[in-house]
Amino acid sequence: MPLEEFEIEIQSTANEINKLVASGFYGQGPDWVKAWYGLSLDWSDTDPEYVVYPPKSIDLLLKQAESQLEMFNLATFVVGTRLACDADLDPKLREFAAEFLLGNFSPPKARPGRPSKQTWGRDFIVINAMSYLEMSRKGPMTQNNSRTSNRDHDTTASEIVEAAIGRSKLPNLNRVQIEKIWARSRSRSEYNETRMLRDFYLLDEANDIE
Structure with a gap:
């Protein structure tokens, strides 16, 4: 060659x-990766980049974040990339972040027996x-x-x-x-x-x- x-x-x-x-x-693990594709998450075309999403995906992501640690981590990752770039944030994601930072709920526990x-x-x-x-x-x-x-x-x-x-x-x-x-x-x-x-x-x- x-x-x-x-x-x-x-x-x-x-x-x-x-x-x-x-x-x-x-x-992260398989739930994160599968959710990334299943929820149609992607990166913006801007510089710096942040995570973009279809609005219809937010309800499902936040619902899963209540009981699955990887989904909770994914939700905070999405929020973090957008806040770092001063990008608009869905009101439901904003409420999720605010309630967590105020100590009104804790992340779900990791499920046993998950692969590395x-x-x-x-x-x-x-x-x-x-x-x-x-x-x-x-x-x-x-x-x-x-x-x-x-x-x-x-x-x-x-x-x-x-x-x-x-x-x-x-x-x-x-x-x-x-x-x-x-x-x-x-x-x-x-x-x-x-x-x-x-x-x-x-x-x-x-x-x-x-």
Whole structure:
């Protein structure tokens, strides 16, 4: 692969990784990630960015925030990004933030037996990066694929992801670790289920984002 092309693939993949890290996917767990897509949350086109949402999503987010810690954290994250940019805030979100800051309610307790937030989020981000490359390039995905590949170069997607992670805010992973994550059927299945929520959002042109 030409050096310039390799550099472009690394940087574009690093950008994909950092976008999900900035959205809280690494530090939080599956409920956060699935809600992000299911509630059609996204980032504004402004600089600095803040979280935008369809008004219809707020009632559901706040209802879930009453009993689920990850949803409570997501609601405060949405509020925080908008307050930091002096963006308009839905009155219901404003009331939620005010009541919490006044000490009128406490965050819900974490549910027992939940998977490690960072491990789940890390795996999701890695699989997303690998999937991004799977759709955008012709090279082999892993070292095993590379040995039998008849394609025009042997640079693997896992090597590109390894280099991209080195430029991202995600803790370093080597190629072998990345390939193990990519090979886990359960992680891939959860990723695909969550991606369906994202695809539904992208196809939903009726959403009015605020």
